[in-house]
Amino acid sequence: MPDPITQIIQLVTSTYFLEIVVFPGLISIAILGAFFTWFERKLTARVQLRIGPSYSSPAGGILQGFADIIKLLFKELIIPEGADRFFFIMSPVTALIIGAALLGLIPFAPGVQIANVEVGLPAFLAIVTLSPTLVLLAGWSANSKFPFIGGLRALFQQTAYEIPLWLSALGVVMITGTLNLTGIVQFQQNNGWLILPQALGALLFIVTSTAEMERLPFDLPEAESEIMMGWQAEYPGPLFMLVQGPAFIKLYAFAALFSTLYLGGYLGPAIIPPIVWFFLKTIVIIVAVMLFRSTFPRVRLDQLLRQGWTTLLTLSIVNIVIAYFIVVGVPAI
Amino acid sequence: MEPLTSFFAVSVVLLGIGIYGLTTKRNALRILFSIELIYNAANLNIIAFARLRDPPIVTGQVLVLFTIALAAMEASVGLAIIMLVSRLNVDIDLRKLNRLKG
Amino acid sequence: MTDLTFLALATVTVASAILALEARDLVYGAAALGITFLGMAGLFFLLDASYVGAFQIAVYIGAVVVLILFTVMLVGPQLGEPPLELRRLSLLTALLVALLLGTAGSLTSAAAFPGPDNCGGGCDLTRLGTTLINQYGVPLEFLSLVLAAAVIGALTLAKADRKG
Known part of the structure; x- marks a missing residue:
């Protein structure tokens, strides 16, 4: 029977613990989150011919994210009067946990995966469907008009993108014949990246997942120029930081899922290690989604719903037909 | 394996x-909750019974997929x-919904 | 290990099911119902029915709980239940519940159904898919028809009094 200290050391140095806490778990998410906050602001600023954050360090304000965290942590914690305290605090916390659970399903490199579930892809998409519910609860709990409108918008928006999102991922499943994310990557090792045969599906997936992430041009629940940050409006400093967390984690998780499904995940020439390949691809997708933000204007809710139920749905069914012909082969007429 | x-x-406890809830509650939404709980109890039962055979049969899972959709x-x-x-009645207390009573 | 996970999941499921019916605020009730569904999905995962578990999360929490929350918020807070009258029906219910719980207890003590350890072909996803399409293809088509009918019916009902 080893003494408690040895046990603790064993626990802390075990692979499982390290995977959850350090990488791909919590600490790396926090550091990446602070970095990408800065990066997004800088990128948007450069696209719009501004300078962007530049004071927080010698190298172009790279520490801006950390400075923001420190500033927000020292603000006063005010819970609005008449707010439902339980849901007001618990919804962002739960959203954060859900986001972390998403990253646990992604294969970052051979063997670096917290949970290799047999139904990885549906599990990922199913966990994602929880987040509009939490947004609605958070908006309701603030007991204020704009947050509640934001929450209801999140709900309406979900009905528009949910079905095309699942159907566009279905094309990949039909071609690879597996729901396991590692299995999908291994299929691409033998047959090439799926972005070529599934170009339409990839396009649909990135559009619908941008809507799922609630980022511009689909950031209706928090549209700051219409309903002033929507469901986040009432959150005070420290909690506002907590609310921002899930948004970044979802961006990160969806970029990782996109590169797993369509860009071969961690595959690549062996000059650089697989994990670096994975991050290169993920960062390319993250930058692409960030560029959407600085280039496209926001859509209206009715436009999003109409396009979701007509154009996106039709195109995703077309994509399924394409996937069918790829699997079965085009019949000779 | 448990x-x-x-x-x-x-x-059985869920059922x-x-x-x-179905028999004591009056609020229509609570009754809907109770119905959903009963559905879930049935689903769990079906899935568990599908595991009873050795080797387990897959039909139970198919049945539960149908049930969830329904x-x-x-x-x-x-x-x-x-x-x-x-909208019509303001209240959703089921015992007050007796407009059709002669 | 499985034992502890099962106990935790079962406790959460049952406790939140009770909370769903007994919470004063209907929003809390709906959220508790969502937690019940999550616990149920966890139990499905324990029974190696992982696809059904994912489906359960997506449909129940992604659709049903959201709809319920939406209705609760639209209908408005119906705080509290009227005090329970201990009438014949309630007594009958209490008896029935006690009977069911008793059956559960006796079942548990008997340990009559040990359950196979390895799931093998019974939990194979490919087999689930082929069975669903080959044997139950026609019911599946009818299910989609019924779903379409339900959507149209719900839309008609919800739009009914939008006259002016």
């Missing part, structure tokens, strides 16, 4: 809670009715 009896026990459907229609009732 013995299947424990899963049956959870299922009991569902029937309790439950979602029932919830959507039920909620539409509740919304309509609340």
